[in-house]
């Protein structure tokens with residue numbers, strides 16, 4: 426994507442395109458847009474990092490709370506964002522059987538009960554093909 430194009434996007438278009446860079450937090454994209462112009466896409470990415478890093482702990486926990494559980498209810502109900510669906514699919518979570526889903530539901534619930542937000546990880550990195558050969562366990 427061309428950075429000139431990004432810098433010239435109006436508010437609605439920018440939030441449409443980048444509103445889910447931080448899962449279900451279009452407000453962050455709206456705030457980042459105010460920091461235009463960006464020198465390139467890496468610069469744009471750095472602004473998202475800087476914004477989320479600068480949030481107080483309560484804000485960062487709020488961001489985590491917006492994440493759907495891995496292989497959770499939203500997936501079953503078809504309510505994942507396109508990005509989450511792609512990520513969970515890359516990790517094989519969209520094709521689990523009922524027993525495997527149940528097996529994951531328990532630790533998900535325990536984690537949420539203990540910390541107050543869902544267990545979250547970059548599911549797409551769980552795709553074996555995305556892990557460099559030398560870092561694979563088996």
Ligand SMILES: NC(=O)NC1NC(=O)NC1=O
Pocket residue numbers: 492493494495508509510512513543544545546547548549
């Ligand atoms: N809970 C959690 O990690 N959710 C997710 N992670 C990810 O990469 N996509 C998700 O939906």
